[in-house]
Amino acid sequence: MSLKAVETFVTEDGRSIGPVILEVKDITLKFGGVTAIQNISFDIRGGEVRAIIGPNGAGKSSMLNVINGFYHPQEGEVWFKNELRAPMKPYQIAYQGIARTFQNIALFKGMSTLDNIMTGRFTHMSSGIFAQAWWKGAAEKEEFSNREKVEQIIDFLEIQKIRKTEVGRLPYGLQKRVELGRALAAEPRLLLLDEPMAGMNVEEKEDMSRFILDVNEEFGTTVALIEHDMGVVMDIADRVVVMDYGKKIGDGTPEEIRKNQVVIDAYLGISHD
Amino acid sequence: MxxxxxxxxxxxxxxxxxxxxASQFSNSPAYRVKEFGxxxxxxxxxxxxxxxxxxxxxxxxxxxxxxxxxxxxxxxxxxxxxxxxxxxxxxxxxxxxxxxxxxxxxxxxxxxxxxxxxxxxxxxxxxxxxxxxxxxxxxxxxxxxxxxxxxxxxxxxxxxxxxxxxxxxxxxxxxxxxxxxxxxxxxxxxxxxxxxxxxxxxxxxxxxxxxxxxxxxxxxxxxxxxxxxxxxxxxxxxxxxxxxxxxxxxxxxxxFCVACPESAETMQTDLREIGPSYFFAPPRYFEGLLTSVMIRMEDASSIKRKVFNHMMEFAKKVGPKILDNKPISFYERGKYIFANFILYSPLKDTLGLRNVRVGYTAGEAIGPEIFDFYRSLGINLKQLYGQTEAAVFITQQPDGEVRSDTVGVATPGVELKIDESGEVFYRSDSSFVEYYKNPKSTKSTKNKEGWVATGDAGFIDTSSNHLRIIDRVKDVGKMSDGSFFAPKYVENKLKFYPTILEAVVLGDKRDICTAFINIDLTAVGNWAERNNIAYSSYQELAAHDQVYDMIARYIKEVNLSISKDKMLSSCQIRRFLVLHKELDADDGEITRTRKVRRGFIEEKYADLVKALYNGASQIETKTEVTYEDGRKGHISATLEIRDAEVFNPELEVA
The missing domain is CATH 3.40.50.980 (Rossmann fold)
Structure with a gap:
């Protein structure tokens, strides 16, 4: 267990965020001959908004997939809640309290918003298939309490109007919001967002930023997000990790990252294409 | 009580x-709100x-x-x-x-x-x-x-x-x-x-x-x-x-019970769930709702569309009579009940208006087409006239006496008076106390005897004894023979036709009324496509003979309806032209909220106005236009001026 786990950390806006809840140590991930992630370590503290940024192909999404348990790194360790995590399946990780959204929306297109968000509650359902089929009794009670939670999320994300709308018919920005809703329905400790604002216009970005901050503030959810829009990242993140070509080239508060010459050269200054 | x-x-x-x-109705619902679904x-x-x-x-x-x-x-x-x-x-x-x-x-x-x-x-x-x-x-x-x-x-x-x-x-x-x-x-x-x-x-x-x-x-x-x-x-x-x-x-x-919707966007869903029995909405709400129904019907299969059109045609004939308790034949009643079962009732349910017993609209003129649509479905939609100073009600239409062009009779307890300039005054227990910290405005609006000036010009319709509102007093003029000139009243009638986007009626201090017409490119464009009329620009379409014919037909209809009002019959349009460009806020011709700037237009198109009044049958003109990026350009055109058919009021009154 690392010492850092008990320290608190004061952010730029004067908030103190909790001890480390997730730590990745010396992660190396290879696909055949390609090294996607090379020897990366960083931590995520409870209650913070942690951003992972970097140019295209830097290995950000791979990093998220490692945390999420979808990829198993060849080297390195993932510590979650002060325990070394053994290799797991993604659904087991979901049960541990990590939820995510995807870069390319992965909703059930033929189902309504409500049903989609309901699926996010699966980690909170215990009644078996027969109890569900019989429905009366425990399963009914469980569904009511889950529905209540889902309705709170619908209210929170202001998507009452599309409650019963088929998700496939919704515009992109709203689908992203529904996906966030589904992730929130799991009541995660740690919420992973893969480019939550990709392809959005300015207004949709503002809305989404507000929702992310509100989630963080109201539910105390720790958020780790990947994002391209530097303005957004610098505004909402407490701490930022910068990756380039699979390596970590910076880690710190937005202010520190802004001043970091390596970051400026690699990401903000010199173009890769 | x-x-x-x-x-x-x-x-x-x-x-x-x-x-x-709380003691009389203690357990019946007073408030409802939708929260968390x-x-x-x-x-x-x-x-x-x-x-x-x-x-x-x-x-x-x-x-x-x-x-x-x-x-x-x-x-x-x-x-x-x-x-x-x-x-x-x-x-x-x-x-x-x-x-x-x-x-x-x-x-x-x-x-x-x-x-x-x-x-x-x-x-x-x-x-x-x-x-x-x-x-x-x-x-x-x-x-x-x-x-x-x-x-x-x-x-x-x-x-x-x-x-x-x-x-x-x-x-x-x-x-x-x-x-x-x-x-x-x-x-x-x-x-x-x-x-x-x-x-x-x-x-x-x-x-x-x-x-x-x-x-x-x-x-x-x-x-x-x-x-x-x-x-x-x-x-x-x-x-x-x-x-x-x-x-x-x-x-x-x-x-009675007041229900609050979940949010402004879900209002339509909530309306359907609550099914209110008393409902108010501004005309544009009913207009928007009707448009959405029509658009969805366009997408329906042809059999459904035919049934819909047939039954709505029938409803228009019979529906208002049923609402007004007028006699209809046994066959008609049976057919209406059948149509109600398969169309009207489900449609009303979808619109959330199934239970409406008393419905009101007010605020601006409502198109007769729109008004009739709802009434023919059996929705008791009525009009009222009111303002904040009167705590809403000045006049309302009683059941069975509903018309699209009047605002009804004085609400019980309200006295009405119309002065020589045509302005409507009222006096009642519900008229306001004062404007807060503004004795000057209070005095100019409400006189010592308690009569409150509405600022609206109107008259009592002789055939129905209902009040009719023409326009704001300051916009109503006099023609050279001394009769009323109410441009907005005529323009509104014209604008009820979907192909007419804007109309500017001229006639203040003149002996006849004339009009500039602006066609609606989308609506007329659609019509042109259906009728195989080729055109390359707005200007060309606007000058097309068949477009002129269509507009002339509409003006004739409007003239006929105006001629039935003795007070306003001189507002019939004698001559008109279709403008070669759309009136645009960038050119200062209309305001950003799409209100016509009459004075400016009369000045800008002085040559056209002159031609309308000197009997010419066409006129060449050059107009300055401002493009969106602020650059200016000119368009020239030769415009046709046509005479419109007018009607003699005496013949229609009888």
Whole structure:
């Protein structure tokens, strides 16, 4: 267990965020001959908004997939809640309290918003298939309490109007919001967002930023997000990790990252294409 | 109904009505709201308890008699309760439009010296905080929804629930003061202050007493036989007098239930779920709803479309007769019942209007097509005429006497008078007390005998004895023979045709009326496509012979309908032309809100105006246009001028 786990950390806006809840140590991930992630370590503290940024192909999404348990790194360790995590399946990780959204929306297109968000509650359902089929009794009670939670999320994300709308018919920005809703329905400790604002216009970005901050503030959810829009990242993140070509080239508060010459050269200054 | 209650002889204020309802209708629903996908409801006695707790809480905060309490937010039961709670302890509620920007709000909040504000959510609280340095007397802001405000400085912020629980906790201590305040105020005290939006100058605070509100509520409720099992959906802005009367005045008078939608966007779904029996909406709402029905019918299969068209044609013939209790044949009745079963009733259900027993629209002219559509479905849609100063009701249409072009007869208790300039005056118990801190405007609007000037020109229609409103007084002119010239009245009639986008009628101080017509490119373009008419530009389409023929036909129809009004028959259009360019705000021809700038147009197109009046049959013209990027250019065109068919009024009157 690392010492850092008990320290608190004061952010730029004067908030103190909790001890480390997730730590990745010396992660190396290879696909055949390609090294996607090379020897990366960083931590995520409870209650913070942690951003992972970097140019295209830097290995950000791979990093998220490692945390999420979808990829198993060849080297390195993932510590979650002060325990070394053994290799797991993604659904087991979901049960541990990590939820995510995807870069390319992965909703059930033929189902309504409500049903989609309901699926996010699966980690909170215990009644078996027969109890569900019989429905009366425990399963009914469980569904009511889950529905209540889902309705709170619908209210929170202001998507009452599309409650019963088929998700496939919704515009992109709203689908992203529904996906966030589904992730929130799991009541995660740690919420992973893969480019939550990709392809959005300015207004949709503002809305989404507000929702992310509100989630963080109201539910105390720790958020780790990947994002391209530097303005957004610098505004909402407490701490930022910068990756380039699979390596970590910076880690710190937005202010520190802004001043970091390596970051400026690699990401903000010199173009890769 | 006004019998004694707990020793009070008369029920002459809204809080007293609340007490009456709480004992008379104690278990029937008073408020509903959709939250988290479920309709919650409060009975009258529960509502009374909530309101009492909040008024005690307000006392606890230090609200004085005569203080103004601003209410900012969308329709929530808690905000309605806040208004009545403030009244119970002698304070005056001032609802404010929730979509106003801070700069617009500051005038009202400063003008009424606000000390307490009840705001719905973070959005509204943020505006108040932005203004707080300028609001010297502001003490507390009370909010309903705490979301997003966890980190706010709380010294001047309290939640609604906290105020209520403070009130409940200190009930013993405060109850003597509460009783004193409650008994202290009577019908002459201010019930509510509503700011009129004021198209010119600063908004004015209209002071309405309990007597005003109760008189309006009583008269209008009795006029339409509103019952205590009726229901309404409160979705119109709370700062608008209509919402105050429908959702508080009439609701308290008759004891019906007020339902609040989940959010503004879900209004249509909520309307369908609630199925109100009493409904008000502005004309553009009905217009939008009809358009959406028509668009969806276009996508339906051809058999469905044929059935729909056939049955709607039939409904137009028979539906209004049924509503007006006029005789129809046995066959027609049977067919209507059948059509009702397979089309009208499901359609009304989809629109959320199935249970509507009394429906109203007002505010602007409604197209007869639109009006007839709803009436033929069996929806008792009527028109009323009113304003804030009258606590809404001046005239309304009685059941069975509904027409699309009148606004009805005087509401019981209202006297009407039309002066020689054509301006409509009224006098009633419901007419306002004064404009707050504005004796000058009060004096110019309301005279010593209590007659209030509406600023609208109108006349009593001889065939129906209904009032008809023509236009704002300042826009009504005189023609050279001394008869009325009401351009907007004629223009509105023209604009009911979908192919006519804008019309400018000229004739003030002249001997005949003429018109500029602007075609609607989308509508006429569609028509051209269907009729295989080729065109390459707006200008070419506008000058097309068949377009001219179509417009001439419409003008003929409009002329015929105008000729039936003796007062306005001289407003018939004698000559017209179709403009070669769309009137544009960039060129200054219309305002950003699409109001025609008559004077400017007459000046800019002086050559065209001249041609309209000198009998020419065509005119060459060159017009300056401003492009979107600010560059200027010119277009030249040769415009045809046509004579329109006019009708002799005497022949039609008979």
């Amino acid at each position: 006004n019998s004694s209650f707990r020793g009070q002889l008369v029920v002459d204020t809204l809080p007293k009505l609340l007490n009456r309802n 479920i309709w919650r409801s409060w009975s009258w006695s529960q509502a009374r308890d909530e309101i009492n707790a909040f008024s005690l809480g307000l006392l606890d905060c230090g609200v004085d008699q005569g203080d103004h309490v601003a209410i900012i937010g969308s329709n929530r039961p808690e905000l309605y309760w806040s208004m009545v709670a403030a009244q119970s302890i002698g304070a005056i509620p001032v609802p404010v439009y929730q979509d106003a920007v801070p700069e617009e709000m500051i005038y009202i909040l400063e003008h009424c010296n606000v000390r307490f504000i009840v705001a719905e959510d973070q959005e509204q609280v943020d505006k108040v905080i932005e203004l707080s340095t300028r609001l010297k007397r502001l003490e507390q802001t009370i909010f309903l929804d705490p979301r997003g405000m966890r980190k706010y400085e709380k010294s001047k912020l309290t939640s609604f629930a906290d105020v209520q629980s403070a009130g409940r906790k200190n009930e013993k201590k405060l109850s003597i003061l509460y009783k004193k305040r409650f008994q202290n105020h009577s019908s002459v005290d201010t019930c509510v202050m509503l700011y009129t939006s004021g198209t010119t100058g600063k908004p004015k605070g209209v002071v309405l007493s309990h007597k005003n509100i109760l008189a309006a509520s009583k008269a209008s409720s009795e006029f339409d036989n509103l019952r205590h099992d009726d229901s309404v959906l409160a979705y119109l802005p709370m700062a608008w007098v209509g919402d105050f009367i429908f959702s508080i005045g009439q609701a308290y008078w008759t004891g």
